[in-house]
Amino acid sequence: MDFDINSLMQQAQAMQEKMKKMQDEAANAEVTGEAGAGLVKVVMNGRHDVKSVNVDASLMSEDKELLEDLLAAAVNDAVRRVEKQQQDNMQNMAGDFPFPPGFKL
Numbered sequence: 001m002d003f004d005i006n007s008l009m010q011q012a013q014a015m016q017e018k019m020k021k022m023q024d025e026a027a028n029a030e031v032t033g034e035a036g037a038g039l040v041k042v043v044m045n046g047r048h049d050v051k052s053v054n055v056d057a058s059l060m061s062e063d064k065e066l067l068e069d070l071l072a073a074a075v076n077d078a079v080r081r082v083e084k085q086q087q088d089n090m091q092n093m094a095g096d097f098p099f100p101p102g103f104k105l
Contacts, residue, residue: 033078044078
């Protein structure tokens with residue numbers, strides 16, 4: 001088996017550049033988490049910053065605890081979506097790099 005360290009270093013540098021680009025894109029990407037069949041929506045970016053919250057007017061007459069629960073559920077949904085998106089991006093990027101047989105991330 002021929003081992004070309006220069007080729008490996010070039011591939012590692014290319015992967016590092018892809019990782020930086022992916023991180024920048026992920027930080028700016030927005031996802032929407034929902035709860036209550038879409039009555040509460042939370043928009044969050046890849047840094048987990050909440051950008052906006054939308055509560056349907058029909059919920060304004062509900063009790064405080066229900067609204068709090070729906071808000072928490074929508075935020076949790078958004079967090080899961082951000083993490084899933086980032087995990088998918090990492091898997092796609094890692095698929096481009098020639099890891100040795102049996103190597104797992």
